[in-house]
Amino acid sequence: MSQSSAALNAPNPMKKKVITALIAVAIGHIGVLWAVSHIKPAELKPIDKKPLQVRFLTIKEDVPPPPAKVEPIKPKVEPKPVEKKVEPKPVEKPKVIAQKVQKVEPKVIQQDDTQEKLKKQQELEKQRLEQLQREQALKEQQAREQALKDQQAREQAARDQQARDQENRSKPQKVAAGDVSWSKSPKISAEKVSYYFKPEDGVKVIEVEISSDGTGKVTGVKVTKSTGNDKFDAYVVKQTYSARFNSYKPNGVVTPFVIKQQFDASVVKK
Structure with a gap:
């Protein structure tokens, strides 16, 4: 224990x-901390910088001396060589020996001209056939041109007829009173007649020319005979415009027309 x-x-x-x-x-750590706390910072001395002093110098260029005078060198003149005259040798003319020329007479060769005549006949026949072909071609060309002209003339005549028919259809035809009829006649009231006229004024008749487009519509009214009272005439024109015809179809084609119509404006004594 x-x-x-x-x-x-x-x-x-x-x-x-x-x-x-x-x-x-x-x-050791305590000693290091104590030593660091007692270290003084190093002081840096300021650096004094002096400004640079610059001095400019003028540089003189060296002027080269003037060139020395050079005397021209005269070329040496050599004497011309003396040409020796060479005399030409005399030309010897060839001797001409006269010879007699013998005349050669051409031989006449007789040929048979039968083939030549045959060739000429064939050539003439060929030219005749070519001329006939040209004439035939010319006739055919003229026939074609004439047929074309005839066709153009027929077409132009058809166009002219169509234009005339169109003009006739568009141009109003003058018709009589019995050729057309009213589907709605103009209403001329007796009160208006009595208002504008009196019995002692006598017979008063107004005539108007009425145009229609063929369908029955009134397209124009023109006074051809006045009653003497412009206001009443204007009243009749207005009432006519409000009227209507039955359609006008001659040959089954709607055709514009013009018709003259009279209206009695007389006041009868009671």
């Missing part, structure tokens, strides 16, 4: 070494 308590109380040498090392490290 005494031996085990003594062993526990004995210090461990390893622990002592660790504790000693920790104490040494702590003391």
Whole structure:
């Protein structure tokens, strides 16, 4: 029992070494902190800069000396060589020996002209056939041209007839009173007649020329005989415009027409 308590109380040498090392490290850190806190910062001296002084110098160019005078070199004139005259040799003319020329008479060769005549006949026959062909071609050309002219004339006549028919259809035809009829006749009231005229005025008749487009519509009214009262005449014209004919179709074609119509405007005594 005494031996085990003594062993526990004995210090461990390893622990002592660790504790000693920790104490040494702590003391070192404290010394470093104290030394850093007491270090003074280094002071830098200001640098004095002096401005640069520049001095300009003028540079004189060297002028080259004038060139030396050079005397021209005169060319040497060599004497012309003397040409020797060479006399031409005399030309010897060839001797002409006269010879007699013998005349050669051409031989007359007699040929049979039967083939020549045959060729001429064939040529004439060929020319005659060519002339007949040209005449035939000319006749055919004239016939074609005449047929074309006849066709153009027929077409022009047809166009002219169509234009005349169109003009006749568009041009109003004058018709009599019995050729057309009213589907709605003009209404001339007796009150208007009595208003504009009196019995003592006598017989009053107004005649108007009425144009229609053929469908029955009145397209124009013209007074050809007046009653003497312009206001009444204007009233009749207005009433006629409001009227209507039955359609006018001669040969089954709607045709414009013109018709004259009279209206009695007399006032009868009571």
